[in-house]
Amino acid sequence: MIKITLKDGSTKEYPKGISVISIAKDISEGLARNVISASFNGRTLENSSEITENGKIEFYTWDDDEGKKAFWHSSSHVMAQAISELFPGIKLTIGPAITNGFYYDIDLEDHKISESDFSNIENRILEICREKHDFKIRSSSKKNAVEFYKNENNPYKLELINDLKDGEITFCDHSNFTDLCKGGHIPNTSLIKAVKILNISGAFWRADQNNKQLTRVYGISFPKQKLLKEYLQNIEQAKLRDHRKIGKNLKLFSFSNKVGLGLPLWLPKGVDLRYRLENFLRKAQKKAGYQMVMTPHIGNKELYVTSGHYDKYGEDTFQPIKTPKENEEFYLKPMNCPHHCEIYNSQKFSYKDLPVRYAEFGTVYRYEQSGELHGLTRVRGFTQDDAHIFCTEDQLDSEFKNVIDLTLHVFKTLELNDFSVQISIRDANNQEKYIGDTVAWEKSEKAIIKAVKDKKLKHTIEEGEAAFYGPKLDFMVNDALGRKWQLGTIQVDYNLPERFDLTYIDNNNQSKRPVMIHRAPFGSLERFIAILLENTAGNLPLWLTPSQFIILPISEKHEKYCKNVLNLLENNEIRGLIDNRSETIGRKIRDAEIQKIPFMIVIGEKESDQNLISVRSHGGHDYGAMKVEDFVKIIEEKTKI
């Protein structure tokens, strides 16, 4: 007999060799009906897997992430089979489950797949699914595995096998299809009731641009047709929140090919929004002891040689700007830190002056490949809410935590509650990517991890994602379609102070190096506004929105009274406008709704006679008639930040 511990901590005894599904059946019929995979002592298992030792079991259904993973991973096998049948001679590589669905990377050789093939692939997949083939996992010796893929003439699988140890290699069979696979499947293909091929794209073998480009086919599948329909509808809904669409409709920003790719043009309403965000942060930063600085958009080549940017990005950036006679070389600034280091160097600091905190809304320019550009979220020219803190090593911990607090304050005020925190450290195997010595890196990484742990922030650690000069702490937020974007960022840097020979005099009259913190709570105004628009569907917080109200006169007769109301509100620093067109009130309301203006003030005979205003909010809530003072109170209450 073996002892099995369940999720709730209780234990049960079963005969050695009992299958996962039998245990599920023993617990309840309902569980047995819904379980699609399981894990045992952290290892992924299938329903048919037999258990031979004591341990902890966890069952997964479609409602668990792990269950979905097994479902989608299994689906990718079926898709691979369908595509192999329709396009003979192709070579399969990898096909994992992803956050939403699955993909398979395929070397298509001479074949080409395009959208017109999607329905054929889908139909074949569904056919296979209906045939109810069991997924069967079996071990294989390394020798046999190698032989199998030598016969198949598949160098990709051979490369994968090469990285695996003999004894841990398994295959998965279903129908007449075999794939190298570590397991985690649903019992059989018939559970898959709905499938959709979503798109195809190029993807490099092992994510390396120097390798051959494969064709990646993305798909998603569901145990019910209805779920697929809902999924597709959700995507359609999410597309309505696309910041590019909202930005255009609300006249916030635009792009022009004549100006250049990835170079946003800010329209008056967008600038209004930006200034409000900037001023909000200016105020918070002033309170936190920052001083504003300003630096030019270009810098001498020497500046970037010193900082290391030239070595790292010199070749792969905008080409230098040269003076006609002296032949001096300037670069558009990719970051503000070198300039800020030189501001620090413009005077001598005592330990009593530290920390010094320089902030700037600094516009920077970076070359991004044309295919990487994306609305306001990835551009070639953008403004960082940048600041650099120069402090002593003793001050590092508390300074870092203060920056975390400031960033959290920004996110909270803007109602971005759904974010994740990511610590990005070096890739220890690829040291050439970074500048500075190991000791400095280790110190920086430790400082960040300690601060995050002390602050009890739930976080992930990503190896190899650090900046070239130091590790960082990033605040990530999803866009409407669930793509992750880095917004706020905090970085610890021992390297630039060294390179720029930054010093301060300590209390023993000794020259010492300060530590530097780079930080930007928004990250960039562009990306932040983009994500804010997608998260709010364009319904910005009242304190931020360009127009807080619009006055809608019933007829021209009330023009004078409307102007009085406008003046009164403006005197209370509430901003808005009057819709003076000779349109019906229904029309004016509709247009105000489309412009997402938070409050509509309807004024007709009734209101002007009684010295009142009728208030309606965006979305149709009727506040009824009230005095202007009462409306002012409502707005003041709602704009407290």
Added chain:
RNA sequence: GCCGAUGUAGCUCAGCUGGCUAGAGCACGUGAUUUGUAAUCUCGGGGUCGGGGGUUCGAGUCCCUUCAUCGGCUCCA
């Protein structure tokens, strides 16, 4: 940059297998209307169909090329 899709008026889109002077709604301009909680009516201007080249008696439609846009190129059997 690479893979796939798309590109018709400021916006959203129609235009079948190539065949009259390229259409609609919204937006814009004009005139009328002065309106009570999500679209008042009238008339009008606006497009060398992304650019270039080709096939054809004839191209928005077919082919080539180029530019731009969208999705992806991070998720490791």
